[in-house]
Amino acid sequence: MNPAPSPVPAYGMETAANGSDNRPGTMPQHPQAGGSSGGSAKASLQCTLTAGNGDARNSTIPLLPDQEVPIGRMHQMDFFEKLLPDQDHLACISRKHLTARLHRGGHLVEIENVSQNTVSINDRNIAQGEKGELREGGILRFTARERPILEFRLKSDDQPGNSFATRMN
Secondary structure (H helix, E strand, O other), X not given: XXXXXXXXXXOOOXXXXXXXXXXXXXXXXXXXXXXXXOOOOOEEEEEEEEOOOOOOOOOEEEEOEOOEEEEXXXXXXXXXXXXXXXXXXXXXXXXXXXXXXXXXXXXXXXXXXXXXXXXXXXXXXXXXXXXXXXXOOOEEEEEEOOEEEEEEEEEEOOOOOOOOOOOOO
């Protein structure tokens, strides 16, 4: 008798030999993206641009102090799908695209790209396995065919007035 499959996906075992996706349904393992940063988050990544029809204004990913937060379709379920309803654009966001670690009282995030898809910080490309620093007000950009499809700004929760102008395509 075989044991029941684990509800948590096994990393590195997502694709069967025949190319089909054999993972069980994904479950969020970290703070959910949404309209508010919630409880203990000291900062968030606030979406300021989307190539899709999604509403970027209230789309944020909360970050936790000194904790690695994975970012991608597997970890912020339905978040990227709402911002990028076009499947070609959505395909450029990996299940686990990058990790973000909040430092210095919410004013600096260390970004590590763990995806083959490139991201950029302030127009500097960050390839797979590379790290970069995103400072408050800096731009984290996801691209498709060298065109921006999503942009996020680091927003500290202790910043007075806390608003950035939203740019929409």
